[in-house]
Every structure is written in structure tokens, then in C-alpha cells.
Amino acid sequence: DAKTTQPPSMDCAEGRAANLPCNHSTISGNEYVYWYRQIHSQGPQYIIHGLKNNETNEMASLIITEDRKSSTLILPHATLRDTAVYYCIVRASSNTGKLIFGQGTTLQVKP
């Protein structure tokens, strides 16, 4: 599975959009981009995943660049409860299923 690079930390004002970047320049054609978050010592929570088209669900939007070398997770209206560590993970569709977590981005939403 390709390696990802994320900034270690970010701040966002409450009510504003939080845009979390992820670089995955070595991604290959059969690899999906997944986003999870972990709120203080709770289990990681699935947010969204995609291959090459932009995806949106009730939690967030995932924007993947045309060359697929980077992506951005967008939380449209961040709240204090969105403060968490956000993980961007690349996983091959042929993978047995496991996810390999990196260090993630700590997002602090401030009032």
C-alpha cells in the first residue's frame, strides 16, 4: 500500500470548513484513499473513502486530484466535537483488508 503524508497538526475555527490535506504521490491505480478519525482514545471512526471521483456523505467530502497524488478531506462546518486525529490511508483493493495507520493530523477546532 502506498505511503501517505499529512501535516502533524492543524487548527480550524468553529463553524468554518476544515480542509485536511493528504499526499499520496506513489498511489497506484487500484488503491483507494480512506479517511478515519480518532477522538481521544475512542476507536477509529470511518469517515469516507474513494478511488478517483470526489465523494460526499453526511460527514464529509473527499476531493481527490485528477492525478490521484493528493486528496483533501473537507468537514464543511467544523464543530468542537470534530477535534480529533484524522488519518488518511491508502489501501489496495487486492489487500486482505487491513488498514495501515500513519501518524495522522491532529485537528483542533477552536471556538
Add this chain to the structure above:
Amino acid sequence: DSGVTQTPKHLITATGQRVTLRCSPRSGDLSVYWYQQSLDQGLQFLIQYYNGEERAKGNILERFSAQQFPDLHSELNLSSLELGDSALYFCASSVVAENSPLHFGNGTRLTVT
């Protein structure tokens, strides 16, 4: 609520002891995964089971073992415990489909004294 249930929530034990952590996957999920999260290591994949069979192995110590039972629940056994085994242990489950996400439980916090 992810639908994955882990018990117990907290466990305190002494060095040299053995413990068993239990995981009930979401209804319909055939794959179960175990992860360890300690302060200095992040989330580390330990092992995966699919329908009772071991499917993938990660950084799991020989002192640790797991199994998945016919009713699909899984147990992680940790023996000869050391102080460094203190960590959060998470279980996750998924359906058997390409690109299906994993859903995690809220973990068992193990403290070895």
C-alpha cells in the same frame, strides 16, 4: 455506535499474567482485525481473521495469540504480560467485499502493573 463490541473496557493486571480480550463483530461481518495502540507506537495492526481462519499477520508478538470462533466472535490472548504491553487494544470488523471499510470498537484499555 459502530456495532463492534469489545469487553472488558478496562483491565488491570500484573506482569507475568495472562488475559483474554473479547470482540463481537458487527452482524454479518466475517472479518475481524486486532490492533494495538500504545503511546509511542500509534495504531499497530496485529492480526486478521476471516470466517475462522487467520488471514493476515502484522506485528504480533509470539506471546499473543488470537482466534475467531464459529459464531464469528474473536478473542485475543495475551500471556506473560510485560509493562510494555500496556495499551489500548482495538478490534475491527468488515464485510467480505473489496474496499469495504473497517468498523472499530471502542477498545479495551490494558494496564500491566
